[in-house]
Amino acid sequence: MKGSFSFKELSKSGALSTSTSYLKEQITSVFQPSDNKLAMKLFGNKMALKKEKERQEAVGKWVIxxxxxxxxxxxxxxxxxxxxxxxxxxxxxxxxxxxxxxxxxxxxxxxxxxxxxxxxxxxxxxxxxxxxxxxxxGIIADNFAxxxxxxxxxxxxxxxxxxxxxxxxxxxxxxxxxxxxxxxxxxxxxxxxxxxxxxxxxxxxxxxxxxxxxxxxxxxxxxxxxxxxxxISVAGKFIRIFNLISFILLLGHWNGCLQWLVPMLQDFPSNSWPALEELQNVHWLEQYTWSLFKALSHMLCIGFGRFPPQSSTDVWLTMVSMLTGATCYALFVGHSTTIIQSFDTAKRLYREKFKQVEEYMMYRKTPKHLRQKITDYYQHRYRGKMFDEKSILSEVNECLREDIINYNCRSLVAAVPFFTHADPNFVTDVVTKLEYEVYQPGDYVIKESTIGTKMYFIQEGIVDIVTKDGDVATSLSDGSYFGEICLLTNSRRCASVRCETYCNLFSLSVENFNSVLDHYPLMRRTLESVAAERLNKIGSSSSSFSSVFV
Incomplete structure (x- = not known):
């Protein structure tokens, strides 16, 4: 019996020890860093977070x-x-x-x-x-001790x-x-x-x-x-505005209580505002209501309440309230203006940039019709928002940059049949080297007899191919491309390309054009075949390949 009793007691003791150890481990784990937003922002990855947990275990169990x-x-x-x-x-x-x-x-x-x-x-x-x-x-470095x-x-x-x-x-x-x-x-x-x-x-x-x-x-x-x-940028801005308003309301609440507390500590002199309004013995909620009304009247500088200050104490309280209100108003306006402006930084940058353009046109005494054309260009090109896209793309890694550019050019890739059936790697290499350009109706994208340095892809708009005689040989629209023939032959342009509407184009320079095609010879032959077909369409023979126009 004694042996059995001892064995049971030992089992209970072991179970209690196990439970105690488990409880300590659970409490300790609560004190350790978790994968919340702040921790992941500081440490960057779960491996670094694991190292931090090990460092905390080495310090002690009861450190939070x-x-x-x-x-x-x-x-x-x-x-x-x-x-x-x-x-x-x-x-x-x-x-x-x-x-x-x-x-x-x-x-x-x-x-x-x-x-x-x-x-x-x-x-x-x-x-x-x-x-x-x-x-x-910043993310905390590896040695974050x-x-x-x-x-x-x-x-x-x-x-x-x-x-x-x-x-x-x-x-x-x-x-x-x-x-x-x-x-x-x-x-x-x-x-x-x-x-x-x-x-x-x-x-x-x-x-x-x-x-x-x-x-x-x-x-x-x-x-x-x-x-x-x-x-989360937007959430942070709303929280800051909410906190600012809350602190101002809290100051108003404290000021209202102060308006009653000071006369009360003086045992309500006969010339104090609570005594004049006979509020000493009314319900506390009514006392607070009148005190808050008086405080907010001072802070908003709209009056003194029901009575102007009758004693020096009231005068000082009124001055403190007015100064507090003026300070809060200045802080609120300044802080709110800064936060509201930061809501749409791109629009603010556009306004600042366009203001410089207007001042430049005034300084150069630009004619009215040219001013209107410049204004229309900026409105269509930037549409009220301005970004430093090159700087943004240069700051991200190559893989992410390709993803962004592919997404931005998705409508162009979908509209150009040449891209639809091309090697995806070739498409990626091309779109990452494209430059976005905007032209207005009547603008000449290409002029005849000039040396070809770019080819163009039409994202949106209509262009006319104008021959030497001034006739429109054909028109191109969304998804079409032009200018590649001259790059293939190193010859001069023999026709002009004029915009019929506003045109959003992507250009590919001759250097990037040759760089890409050197890696994809099959695509070069495909482009040459399309160029020959276009020459036949405007009445030229493929044998006169060296005297093409676009």
Whole structure:
């Protein structure tokens, strides 16, 4: 029996040890970096992320990685509690005295506990240095030990030197601490109703205001979320506008509470605005409504509320409100203008470029008909948006560049029968060397007797082949190409090509033309065959191949 009992106890002990180890592994994995947006942006690939996990395991199990899921969700929880506190705290401090509801007392206790826990968690959370890491453009190098600090001692020292003091002052409930060190409830009641009541009441209220230092945490957490959201450019811009509006509304809310708090701490003098409007004993919601109305009237510079300031205190409060409102207005206009302009950078660049063109035409005293033609060209060529396409394509790798160009030229490739049945590699080599050009009605793309340096593919539009006599031999439209004969024979153009409509063309220079055909001799023979057929169509013989026109 004893042996059996010992075996069962040993089995239970082993199972408990296994469960404990499994639980520790799960907790440790939560503290390690995950493949979220921030981590993948910093490390670039899962192999580097794996190395970072190994580095963290070597440091210790109870260090929280800044890119871990735990820190992500903790920051989200903190963000919610911060917003709730920064909205509710001023209302509670200003409009409630000793009649706080149980719901608020519970929420306040939970919030204070959460913020104290955040102090401890910050001492165990690694931080990202700003030496070489860039959230927007850079990926952490292979040796990223200098960028993300995980050593507990360095983490503690860094936190103590940066945000600890503000976080500590905003986390410790000093108002409750003062109450704890006063006599019991009955004694407190006597104090409140004694001569020192007003000073004690003011001290508790002012100490409660220290909790508003939690705004510093809100700014940090919002900045972190902005960093992640900016990976998606449009979403990041909307979030920045939303955050800006939210902060302005929060300042208006605080200002409204301040409009009531200052007269209340003075025991509502007879010439204060709450006393003039007889609001001391009404419901707190009505008090807050009138306070907010007065604050926003000042901030928007539309008035003083129902009464102008009657005391020096009111005058100072009014001036603070006006300065705050003017500052917020300037920040909002400037920041919003910058963000709105960044929504469509290409359109802004086009407007700036076209403004230069207009100034150039004025400087050169360009005739009116030529000004109109230049204006029409820019409108058709760029269609209100301007990109530095060459720079963009030069910055990506060759494979991606080919994919982009093939996509941009997909309609041309589909429309040109010559490309439809050609070798895909030949098509790719050609389209990656094409140059986009736009011509207006009446423009001569090719003039007779000139030396041929390009061939052209028509993406959109109609061109006429004009002979020496001025007759239109034929017309070409979408999907056609011309100019290749002269490149094949090194001869001069013997006819002109005139645009009948606006034409979007792609040109291929003679150097690139010969470079591509040298690698695809079969395609050269195909082009020569098509050129011979075209000569026959306009009445020339293939034997006169050296005197072709296009």
């Amino acid at each position: 990685h800044p890119c871990s899921n735990f820190r992500f969700y903790w920051d989200f929880i903190m963000l919610i509690f911060l917003i709730a506190n920064l909205i509710s705290l001023p209302v509670t401090i200003t409009f409630f005295h000793d009649d706080l509801p149980n719901t608020w007392i519970t929420f306040n206790a939970v919030s204070d506990t959460i913020f104290l826990m955040d102090l401890i968690i910050n001492f165990r959370t690694g931080y990202i240095t700003n030496t070489t890491t860039n959230y927007f453009t 200098d960028e993300i600090i995980l050593e507990p001692h360095h983490i503690a020292v860094h936190y103590l030197k940066t945000w600890f003091l503000l976080d500590f002052l905003s986390s410790i409930p000093l108002d409750h601490v003062i109450v704890l060190f006063t006599p019991d409830a009955e004694g407190i009641s006597q104090i409140i109703h004694a001569g020192r009541a007003l000073r004690f009441f003011r001290l508790v209220k002012l100490l409660s205001l220290l909790k508003l230092l939690r705004l510093s945490r809100l700014v940090r957490y919002v900045s972190q979320w902005e960093e992640v959201s900016l990976f």
